[in-house]
Amino acid sequence: MSEPPSPALELQGLSKRYGNFTALQSVDLSIRPGEIFALLGPNGAGKTTLIGSVCGLVRKTAGTIRVFGRDLDADPVGPRYELGLVPQEINFDPFFTVAESLRIQQGYYGRPRDDARVDEVLTALNLQGKKDSLTRALSGGMKRRLLIAKALVHKPRLVFLDEPTAGVDVELRRDLWTYVRKLASEGTTIVLTTHYLEEAEELADRVGIINEGRLLMVEDKAALLRRFGEKRLVVTFATPLPALPEAGQRFAARLSDDGRTLTYVERDGCAPAGDLLRALYAAGLPIADVETRRSRLEDVLIEVLRGRPSASAA
Amino acid sequence: MNVLGMQTLFVKEVRRFMRVPGQTVLSPLISTTLYFIVFGYSISGRVHEVEGQPYLHFIVPGLVFLGIANNAFLNSSSSLFITKIQGTVVDLLVAPLGPGELMAGFIGGAMVRGLVVGGLTWAVAALFSGFSLEHALVTAYFLFISSYVFSVLGMLAAIWAEKFEQINFFPTFVMLPLTFLGGVFYSVRELPSPWNTISLFNPMVYMVEGLRYGMLGSSIFSPVVGGAILAVVAAVATGVVYVVLRSGYRMKA
Numbered sequence: 355m356s357e358p359p360s361p362a363l364e365l366q367g368l369s370k371r372y373g374n375f376t377a378l379q380s381v382d383l384s385i386r387p388g389e390i391f392a393l394l395g396p397n398g399a400g401k402t403t404l405i406g407s408v409c410g411l412v413r414k415t416a417g418t419i420r421v422f423g424r425d426l427d428a429d430p431v432g433p434r435y436e437l438g439l440v441p442q443e444i445n446f447d448p449f450f451t452v453a454e455s456l457r458i459q460q461g462y463y464g465r466p467r468d469d470a471r472v473d474e475v476l477t478a479l480n481l482q483g484k485k486d487s488l489t490r491a492l493s494g495g496m497k498r499r500l501l502i503a504k505a506l507v508h509k510p511r512l513v514f515l516d517e518p519t520a521g522v523d524v525e526l527r528r529d530l531w532t533y534v535r536k537l538a539s540e541g542t543t544i545v546l547t548t549h550y551l552e553e554a555e556e557l558a559d560r561v562g563i564i565n566e567g568r569l570l571m572v573e574d575k576a577a578l579l580r581r582f583g584e585k586r587l588v589v590t591f592a593t594p595l596p597a598l599p600e601a602g603q604r605f606a607a608r609l610s611d612d613g614r615t616l617t618y619v620e621r622d623g624c625a626p627a628g629d630l631l632r633a634l635y636a637a638g639l640p641i642a643d644v645e646t647r648r649s650r651l652e653d654v655l656i657e658v659l660r661g662r663p664s665a666s667a668a
Numbered sequence: 669m670n671v672l673g674m675q676t677l678f679v680k681e682v683r684r685f686m687r688v689p690g691q692t693v694l695s696p697l698i699s700t701t702l703y704f705i706v707f708g709y710s711i712s713g714r715v716h717e718v719e720g721q722p723y724l725h726f727i728v729p730g731l732v733f734l735g736i737a738n739n740a741f742l743n744s745s746s747s748l749f750i751t752k753i754q755g756t757v758v759d760l761l762v763a764p765l766g767p768g769e770l771m772a773g774f775i776g777g778a779m780v781r782g783l784v785v786g787g788l789t790w791a792v793a794a795l796f797s798g799f800s801l802e803h804a805l806v807t808a809y810f811l812f813i814s815s816y817v818f819s820v821l822g823m824l825a826a827i828w829a830e831k832f833e834q835i836n837f838f839p840t841f842v843m844l845p846l847t848f849l850g851g852v853f854y855s856v857r858e859l860p861s862p863w864n865t866i867s868l869f870n871p872m873v874y875m876v877e878g879l880r881y882g883m884l885g886s887s888i889f890s891p892v893v894g895g896a897i898l899a900v901v902a903a904v905a906t907g908v909v910y911v912v913l914r915s916g917y918r919m920k921a
Contacts, residue, residue, distance in 0.1 A: 372921075403921075409762045412921045431670070434764040445755030449687045450680075461676025462763035504759065 360423030362387045362512045362543035363408060368417035370403050370567075377403040379567040380417070387422075387511075390534065390544040392554035392575070394655055395564040401547040402442055404564070405514045409439045421512060435463055438510030442517045442547075444497045448490035452481060452500055455489055456507045463508035475503045478533050480526070495522045502530065506537070513537065515546045519553060531556055551652040555579075561651070563658050570658055575651070582654040585620040586647045587627040592640040601633035674769040677760075681777020685743055692743070693785055700735045700789045704728075704796060707853055719855045721884055724797040728790065729879035730852030733814055735789035737872070740782030740815045741843060744774045744822030749835045752826070752919070761920065767913035771823065771906070778819035783811060800883050806891050807882030813898045814875040820905040827909070827918055851876045857888050871901045 363385040370378040378400045385391050393401050406412035408419055410430070419426040421433035447455060456472045476482045479499040484492060489500060502518055515534070519527045527550070534557055538544055548554055554561060555575070562572040573581070594613035602609060605625060607618040616634075620627045627646065634641060685692040704727065712723040719726065751757040760770060801807060821838070829835040849863075850856075850872030856864055867873050874894035881887035887894075913919065 406921060410920065411758060411761050413916045431764045431766045434762060437762060439758065439762045441755070441758050443755050445758060447751075447754065447756050449684050458676055458680050459759065459763075461679075462670075462673045462759065462765060464670045464672045464764065466672065 359387050361385055361420070362389075362422060363545070364418075364420040364423075365404075365408075366418040368404070368407060368419060369415045370400075370407060370412060371415045376567050378407070378414075381564075381567075381569045383562065383569060383572065385512075385543060385545060387543050388538060388541050389559045390538050390546060390557050392558035392561045393545060393547045393564060394551065394554055394561060394651070395547075396659065399564045400567040401564055402516055403567075405439070405516050405545065405547065409437055409514060410434060435508075436511045438505035438508065438513040440502050440505040440513070440515045440518045442520070444494065444501060446489040446492070446497055446500065448488065451486050451488055452476070452492070452503075453485045455500065456503055459504045459507050463510075465508050471507060471509070475507050478529075479503050480529060495526060498522050499526060510542070512543045513545070515544060515548075517547055517549060519548065519550060527553070551650065551655060555651040563655060565659055578654055579649070579651065580622055582649075582657050584649045584653075585627055586649075587618040587620065587630065588645045588647075589616040589618075589631070589634060589641055590614060590643040590645075591616070592642040595639070599634070599637055599639060601630060601637055604633070605630045670764050670766070670769050673763060673765050674772045677765065677769065677773025678776040681743070681747060681773060682780050684747060685777070685781050692739070692781060693788065696735060696739050696785045697788050697792065700731050700785075701792050703734065704731055704789075704793055708796065711853070719857070719888060720886060722797070725800060725884060726855075726880075727853055728793040728797060728800070729883045730850070730876045731793060732786045732790045732811075732883075733850075733872070733876050733879055734847060734852060736782040736786035736811065736815045737818045737843065737847065737875070738782075738839075739785040740778045740818035741822040741825070741839065743781040744778035744819045745825045745829075745835060745838070746822075747777070748774055748823055748826035749829055752830075753832075757919065767910050770913060771820075771909060774823050775816065775819040778822055779812075779815040782815035782818060786811060786815070800885075802885035803882045803891075805882075806895075807879060809895060810875060810878035810882055810891070810898075813895070813902055814879070817871070817875075817898065817902050817905060820902070820909055823909050824905070824912065827912055830918060846870050846872050849873075855888060871898060874898050 361384040363383070365381050365383040368378055368381040369376070381404060393404065395401055403412055407414045408421065422436055424433045426433060450458065453472055456475065457467055460468060460471070473482065476485055479502055481496065481499050481503060484496060489497065492500060498521060505513060519530055531553070534544055546554065546557060558575045560572060561575045561578055563570045591614055595609060596613060598607065598609040602616055605618055607616050607630065609616050618627055618630050631644065708724045708727055715723050717723065751760060825835060825838040829837070849867060850870055851867065856867040856873055859867060874889060874897050877887040877889045878891050878894045878898070881891045
C-alpha cells in the first residue's frame with residue numbers, strides 16, 4: 355500500500371507571543387494537498403500571524419511547521435520554493451514595470467525567465483494591458499491584482515491568500531474565484547483568509563475558525579453549514595389567522611404579526627420545512643407568500659464566536 | 669544555494685539605481701568634484717606638498733574613497749530600508765532567499781554603485797591632476813574592500829532602522845566624522861597627539877592610505893597591514909550581518 359501524501363501544511367503547537375500578548379496559542383492544523391482552506395475570524399484573531407509564521411514573516415515562539423512534510427526549523431529556506439503569498443497590505447516597487455516585477459519574482463524563486471508564464475498570469479488577472487506600465491501608475495485594484503500575480507507566477511504548490519479581494523471590484527472578485535478554483539483543480543493548495551464570508555462559502559472545501567489566537571474549529575464547509583446552519587421558513591397569510599394552526603403546532607412554528615406571519619426554523623435533525631409547507635397547503639390556509647432563507651457561513655461564524663456550546667467540538 | 673535568486677536580486681539592485689542615474693550617480697559625482705575643486709584648489713595654493721605628494725594628487729585617493737564609501741553605504745541602506753517601509757520586504761522574506769543570498773544581492777548591487785561613482789570621481793580627478801596608478805592590484809583590493817565594507821554596513825543600518833530618522837543616524841553621526849577624520853584631506857600623521865593615535869582605530873584611514881599607496885605609490889601605513897586589518901573588519905561585519913539576518917531581528921515580526 356502506498357504512503358498517503360504528506361499534508362501540504364502541518365502545524366503542531368504553533369504559538370506566537372509578543373511580550374504579554376498571545377497572538378497564536380498552540381495551534382494544530384493539517385491542510386490537505388489540493389484543498390481550498392478558509393481561515394476565518396475577526397480582526398486580530400491571529401490569521402495573518404499564522405500565515406506569516408509559515409511564510410517567514412513572523413518568528414514563531416513555539417511549535418512545528420511542516421510544508422509538504424519538510425520541517426521549517428530543519429530547513430528554513432528549501433520549502434519556501436513551494437510557497438506563494440498574497441499579503442494583506444498592498445506593496446509595490448515603483449522602479450519596475452508590471453512584467454519586470456513578475457520576472458523578478460520568478461528569479462527569486464530560482465526559476466529562469468518564462469515570459470509565457472508571465473503572460474498567462476497577467477491574462478488570468480486581466481492585467482495584460484498594463485504589462486509595460488510602471489507599478490506606481492496602477493490603480494489600487496490593479497495593484498492588488500499584481501500582488502496576486504506575483505504570488506502565483508512561480509507556480510507555487512501552496513498559496514496563501516490573505517484577504518486577496520479586499521477593496522477590489524465585484525468583477526475581479528469573480529475572476530479571482532474562477533482562477534482559484536482552476537488552480538485547486540490543478541492540484542494547488544490554497545489557504546484563504548477573507549472578510550467576505552461569501553468568498554469562503556463560495557470557494558472553501560474546509561473552514562477553520564480562529565479567535566484570540568486559538569483555532570476553535572476545523573470542519574468541512576458543507577458539514578459545518580449543516581451542523582450549525584438553519585433554514586428559516588416564513589409564510590405570510592392573505593388574512594390573519596386567529597391562532598397557530600394545528601400543523602404549525604406540530605412543527606413548533608411561531609405565529610406573529612397579528613396572525614399574518616408564521617415562522618419555522620429548521621435545524622439539523624428537525625422535520626423538513628417542506629413538510630410543514632405541504633401541511634399548511636393541505637389545510638387550505640390563505641397563503642399569500644412563502645420565503646425561505648438558509649443560514650450562511652456568516653451566521654455560523656457568529657454562532658461559533660459567540661461560543662454556542664456545540665461549537666467547541668472541533 | 670539559490671544562485672538564480674541571488675543573481676536576480678543583484679541585477680534588480682543595479683537596475684534600481686540605474687533607473688535614477690541623476691540621483692544615484694551624477695549627484696554624488698558632482699559633490700565629490702566640488703570637494704576636489706574647493707579643497708584642492710583653495711588649499712593647494714598654501715599647502716604645496718603632503719607626504720611628498722603635490723596636494724592636488726594627495727587628495728585624489730581620498731575623494732575616490734568618499735565616492736565609494738558614501739554610495740555603497742547609501743545604496744544598500746536605502747534600498748533595503750525602503751523595502752521595509754514599502755512592504756516589498758515581504759517578497760524577499762517569503763522567497764527562498766537565505767541570509768547569504770540576500771547579502772550577495774544587496775552588497776553586490778551597492779558595491780557596483782560605489783565603484784561606479786568612485787571610478788567616475790577618479791576619472792574627473794584625472795582631468796584636474798593627471799592619472800596616476802602605481803600598484804594596480806593594491807588599488808583594486810582597496811577599492812573592492814572599501815566598497816564591500818560600506819555595503820555591508822549599509823545593510824546593517826537598514827536592518828536596524830525602523831524610521832527615516834534612524835537610517836540617517838549612521839551617515840551623520842558615524843560615517844561623516846570618521847570620514848573627515850580618515851585622512852582624506854590631510855595626513856593623519858600630522859594630527860596632534862592623541863588624535864594621531866586615535867586615528868589608528870578608524871578603519872577608514874587604512875582604506876584611504878591603501879588607495880593612496882596603490883594610486884600614488886606611497887602611504888604612511890604598509891598596505892599589507894592596512895589590508896589585513898580591513899579583511900578582519902570585513903569578515904566581522906559580514907558575520908554580524910549574517911547572524912542578524914538569520915535571526916530575523918527587525919526584519920520579521
